[in-house]
Amino acid sequence: MSSFARFLFRVKDRQIEEEAKQMMAAFDITDVEIRRDDTIADAWLEDYKALKTTYGLDDIRAYLEGLTGT
Numbered sequence: 001m002s003s004f005a006r007f008l009f010r011v012k013d014r015q016i017e018e019e020a021k022q023m024m025a026a027f028d029i030t031d032v033e034i035r036r037d038d039t040i041a042d043a044w045l046e047d048y049k050a051l052k053t054t055y056g057l058d059d060i061r062a063y064l065e066g067l068t069g070t
Helices: 014-026 040-049 057-068
Strands: 007-011 032-036
Touching: 007 014, 007 040, 014 032
Parallel strands: 007 032
Antiparallel strands: none
16 A cells, blocks of 8 residues: 655755654654755745645644644
């Protein structure tokens, strides 16, 4: 059976990519794909125009805190 990521982190560089991977590992979260995208500013605008859900850092933090009960 295939497993598909439930969420996607789009990051702009290798450092943020590594931090995101460490964060997911620390919380033992496996359903998040982390994808580096050098055109993140353009990608965000494209997602916004396509009415795709976009979360900010505060929303992500609240979600993770909800998962861990902290």
